[in-house]
Amino acid sequence: MKKLINNPDNVLKEQLQGMQAAHGDLINVHFDPAYITRKDPTPKGKVALVSGGGSGHEPMHGGFVGKGMLDAACPGEIFTSPTPDQMYEAAKAVDSGAGVLNIVKNYTGDVMNFEMAADMARGEGIKVQNIIVDDDVAVKDSLYTAGRRGVGTTVLIEKICGGAAEDGYDLKKLSALCKKLNQNGRSMGMALTSCITPGNATPSFEIGDDEIELGIGIHGEPGIKRSKMMEADEIVEFMMDQILNDPAYTRILKEWDFDKDDWVEAEVTDQPFKKGDQVIAFVNSMGGTPVSELYGVYRKVQEICEKQGIKIVRNLVGPYITALEMQGCSITLLKADNESVKYWDAPALTPGIRVKM
Amino acid sequence: MKKLINNPDNVLKEQLQGMQAAHGDLINVHFDPAYITRKDPTPKGKVALVSGGGSGHEPMHGGFVGKGMLDAACPGEIFTSPTPDQMYEAAKAVDSGAGVLNIVKNYTGDVMNFEMAADMARGEGIKVQNIIVDDDVAVKDSLYTAGRRGVGTTVLIEKICGGAAEDGYDLKKLSALCKKLNQNGRSMGMALTSCITPGNATPSFEIGDDEIELGIGIHGEPGIKRSKMMEADEIVEFMMDQILNDPAYTRILKEWDFDKDDWVEAEVTDQPFKKGDQVIAFVNSMGGTPVSELYGVYRKVQEICEKQGIKIVRNLVGPYITALEMQGCSITLLKADNESVKYWDAPALTPGIRVKM
């Protein structure tokens, strides 16, 4: 394992110190428990947007803290969901009275920890809603699995909901937007190489010199299919086929019911893409793939969309939700209406994404 | 070799097509010869800023085309200087009458091709100046080598000169600024892994599982020193020592003399850093190293600067001048006065760098 790190036990802390050093104009990094808040306090009356998850996916989420995106992010250990005390402290730090929306990627650990944190924060009188992001079409069913993982759509949601929150959306409206975006987004990832978590001697998975893994998660979880190396166009065709032809997807999602003052579960169904849809297209590097290769991928994504009668109205190309140094990419399409595009275009000033600021 | 590419012969073209598809709102990509221009024409009376070099370093330079940075970029084949016809066509396309400043990284091929291009453009009545960037302290002498390579400082120069050009600097003033910045900047790179140019079967250099290469160039040229793997802090200490204790550096540089109407050579000496200097610090990924590791590096860079009485007033952390999928990083320090900081902070809207736009 060759990485630019010191003692693996201190990696996370030192990287957060570096983030603070580099972006002290935009964010504050807190330790014990670890969470990152935007430099200027959340404006009074603005819903606070909080996310978090295992580290190793940088710039997500800490790099998306700042005006127009997140109010706070909670970095867990590498590839490990953060703990409730982090989220609880973050919620207390950024709640301006208008409540907190936790954007939670659908991993068993993230979901449970954020639930506990929400319960703790509610105990302090903070209004908290948790919205789940589950957009990874590589996971086919929700009955026999933990459900679809939260991947690329998360980044787009954090940008769009961030814009809406700045624009005055209340917690209910913002939660509804967040749910809608999640239902409109689909992603799929692939890896050319594996990655190694600091301190571990072996890669998260073994992969041959002529093999690729399709449907990979962002934690080095093996994907749905091992395949011989293919040309980029073929790979993109496979991924786009999975995304564009993904049928309606139904699962049970949990959220807080403020009237019943309890968690409630509801069946939610995402509708497939269809001709005429407008989308935001997001081509993401898993960390080790340079942006030049992403452009090659984007070219094919656009070509396929055009052929299928789907119009890309905005795009994002780069390393935004990564898996350490893994080589590979993910593709996300988010069906976008006027509301989404409006807040996608809204100003944002964070270490990782800057728009008009 | 595993890369997200199709036929290696088409890599560059397809990546450029992808760039056009993704950033058609900011840039226009031209083919045969290949060059990239900003979407809106160069404003009348604004000096046009042009750069270029081998491809494989993305986002540099094409990703820095747009308002506030470059007017055009000329991408060569991968790791191969572009050809004069590219630069000549680019100059003709973006000259608004105020002349063209070519920012040329100091590689034999880049220098010669840009010289031929400048001669060609002058033949068409375009005022052209070529300024060389040679900031890589890994190259010690200029007498027995092709001189220091142009590396990280190039990115900072493109941003700062871009701001000054938008602010109305004429060709003479802009050239002077560009030269000053080059004299104020020093860089050093290192690699954990090698990289493979598409179509080649073997890596640019071989490197053991427990080895690193210090003083690496951005074209997979071997560096100055092979070493056993070290902790990040040790690596950064070595690199910062090379940068901060680099003595005065003297070499002959060539530029166009508009009075004499000929190329002239002059001896130029860069002064070493000293206590009290203010700098812009730039920690760059070689392509395969994720930003999280860069933050670990930045932390140490800041610590060392503090200890040496050098104040970091601005910073840039991320993959901006890369070497394909190479893992590793480079560090650049640019001594910054008010003029530099002012234009560093100036608005810019390019695929790779966005400030206040």
Added chain:
Amino acid sequence: MIKKKHILDWLNKSAEVLEEKKSYLTKLDTAIGDADHGNNMNRGFKKVLEQLPTNEKKDIGAILKGVAMSLISTVGGASGPLYGTMFLQAGNSVSGKEELTAEDLKKMLQAGVDGIVMRGKAKIGDKTMIDALEPAVKAYSSAVSAGDELTTALQKAVDAAEKGVEDTIPLIARKGRASYLGERSKGHQDPGATSSYYLLKALRDSVQ
């Protein structure tokens, strides 16, 4: 009778075995998860030991709730809230007690497992820690009901857990990260079931 010192010994022994098995658990989690379970558990029980002195004068219920808090705030991942809830509910079930009868322990173990099920919704056969814990608690309860000695009952629990761990190998995971693998999760032992087995073994060793 289980004295407080047995409980403290249990926690110490648990920390010890989890440190020892750290790489092994992470290796298991590499095959069907994300290569962190050993690190997570080790980090958690290090914290448990660190914070133990603050609570060791209190009753057993309070001590276990302290353990829960330590785990919840350091483990993270899926296992953090699950084991956290387990110790929380276990602690609640023996609130105020300075020592435990075999019957108390039965209630306590049951409460712990119920906590995990409540939080994680796993059923037996889903290839999770439940596959070790549920048979273990059942075996312990039957043994106690049948009049077995405490140590015999605990040994039966450990045996059942061990078998439960082995039984996870051919299973397809239905919960947690391993579930993404579907068929490909077959043939691998569940890391969480394995750590549960270590916790039970440490309990048996402390009480003997």
Added chain:
Amino acid sequence: MIKKKHILDWLNKSAEVLEEKKSYLTKLDTAIGDADHGNNMNRGFKKVLEQLPTNEKKDIGAILKGVAMSLISTVGGASGPLYGTMFLQAGNSVSGKEELTAEDLKKMLQAGVDGIVMRGKAKIGDKTMIDALEPAVKAYSSAVSAGDELTTALQKAVDAAEKGVEDTIPLIARKGRASYLGERSKGHQDPGATSSYYLLKALRDSVQ
């Protein structure tokens, strides 16, 4: 006498050998450069052949200037402007000619090498293409002055180039990308000198 068809043959043979030696030249450039010289030369001479039909009815000077333009606009790197300038100056030196005497060829080769030196400022011993070309041109000139046959003189040029290429091996590079390696450039054969040798060999083969 060198006829136009010899020149055209030379360009075709050059393209052929550079295609054949593409990987080899790139391998040489991997050791002390950036692994592109073979690709650069191959790309360049492919273009030369592609554009040849536009010029092949013209005089030899014009043909060579056409070659220069093809190379300049496709090779890139250091070798693009260098070989481009070589063919440009060579072409200028035989402007208007439909055939070349041994004396004409001498002027032409000298003009070409002078062009490279003017552009790249390399001296003999710097471990560049000059190490092959300069001795070759010298050997050719002496042979012609001494009254050798054209083919004999060309063979001497090729021999001198071959030796020049070998002589680059122990040298420390002073110019171009290899110069960054300093001492570490020792022990490797210069790619540019090698491609120069191939060009001369192709010339000899075409004239024979």
